[in-house]
Amino acid sequence: MRRPLPWRDTSDPYRIWVSEVMLQQTRVVAAVPYYERFTKRFPDVKSLAEAPEQELLACWSGLGYYSRARNLHRSAQIIVEMGGFPENFKKIRSLPGIGDYTAAAIASIAFGLPHAALDGNVLRVLSRLSNDAGDIRARETRERISALASRLLDRKNPGDFNQAMMELGATLCSPKRPQCLLCPVSPECEALAVGRQNQLPVKLRSAQTVRLEYTLLLVRRNGCFLLRQRNADSGNLVGFWEAPCTADLPAARMGREVGRFKHSIMHHEYRVTVRFASVVKCPPGFRWIGAGTLEQLPLTTATKKALKLL
DNA sequence: AATTCGGGGTT
DNA sequence: AACCCAGAATT
Numbered sequence: 645m646r647r648p649l650p651w652r653d654t655s656d657p658y659r660i661w662v663s664e665v666m667l668q669q670t671r672v673v674a675a676v677p678y679y680e681r682f683t684k685r686f687p688d689v690k691s692l693a694e695a696p697e698q699e700l701l702a703c704w705s706g707l708g709y710y711s712r713a714r715n716l717h718r719s720a721q722i723i724v725e726m727g728g729f730p731e732n733f734k735k736i737r738s739l740p741g742i743g744d745y746t747a748a749a750i751a752s753i754a755f756g757l758p759h760a761a762l763d764g765n766v767l768r769v770l771s772r773l774s775n776d777a778g779d780i781r782a783r784e785t786r787e788r789i790s791a792l793a794s795r796l797l798d799r800k801n802p803g804d805f806n807q808a809m810m811e812l813g814a815t816l817c818s819p820k821r822p823q824c825l826l827c828p829v830s831p832e833c834e835a836l837a838v839g840r841q842n843q844l845p846v847k848l849r850s851a852q853t854v855r856l857e858y859t860l861l862l863v864r865r866n867g868c869f870l871l872r873q874r875n876a877d878s879g880n881l882v883g884f885w886e887a888p889c890t891a892d893l894p895a896a897r898m899g900r901e902v903g904r905f906k907h908s909i910m911h912h913e914y915r916v917t918v919r920f921a922s923v924v925k926c927p928p929g930f931r932w933i934g935a936g937t938l939e940q941l942p943l944t945t946a947t948k949k950a951l952k953l954l
Numbered sequence: 955a956a957t958t959c960g961g962g963g964t965t
Numbered sequence: 966a967a968c969c970c971a972g973a974a975t976t
């Protein structure tokens with residue numbers, strides 16, 4: 645059942661750290677190609693610490709949750725100052741971008757320390773195993789399940805134990821229609837025993853999706869595109885480059901439609917229309933960017949998708 | 955304790 | 966179309 649994953653070939657804490665951060669709220673299949681590229685470009689802590697942020701973000705562009713990349717960068721610099729990768733839970737946990745889960749994962753996998761890692765998979769597996777109907781997002785429930793995880797933890801092999809628990813959640817003990825017939829611990833599963841496996845875990849509160857639409861403009865001239873770098877006022881995606889929307893260029897002349905795509909962010913779903921447009925002069929805040937240099941810049945995913953339509 | 959942060963595959 | 970992913974930081 646053990647899936648061959650690129651970060652399982654190493655005991656290098658740096659690589660395990662990078663993989664764990666990439667896997668925060670991100671599926672394994674999505675993270676793999678990013679991990680390969682990232683570790684090739686930044687093979688160790690030092691190379692990451694010294695990298696320009698724009699290069700880092702360009703490498704992360706499309707993976708989402710960009711504060712992960714910025715925190716990874718800051719932490720790399722802290723680790724260099726510390727003189728090496730921290731080797732106990734408390735120090736690992738203190739690094740920016742590392743919470744309880746990631747600290748436990750690194751401590752157990754890279755250093756063999758007895759800390760149970762509690763991610764979405766493990767919460768699901770254990771809520772079923774113990775037939776716990778508490779809200780999985782409530783602190784009380786998490787503490788109860790965390791205590792159970794610590795009790796079950798194989799203290800001689802915590803890294804394998806943690807990964808096996810997550811593997812079980814990712815493969816058999818899935819959110820819907822768990823494959824209990826194939827599950828090695830089904831005889832111990834209290835939810836299965838009373839037929840509640842499909843009702844667990846209980847998770848309350850989820851905002852409903854908001855649908856919006858807008859138009860992105862591709863303004864091309866002499867092999868360049870009109871782009872803008874998001875500044876500190878834009879709130880999110882600061883430092884990323886993007887194409888203008890219609891509100892940015894009220895005076896632009898519209899050209900033909902290039903295409904459409906959907907783009908989802910959190911509980912927002914955007915329907916984006918892409919059109920060609922032209923302007924008389926470069927509007928304030930925008931710059932002409934050569935088409936050849938685009939891939940070296942961190943582009944917003946929406947802009948990336950728009951350009952891909954060409 | 956509740957929100958926010960990206961994006962995309964699954965069901 | 967809802968759900969949820971090898972979560973963390975901020976409010």
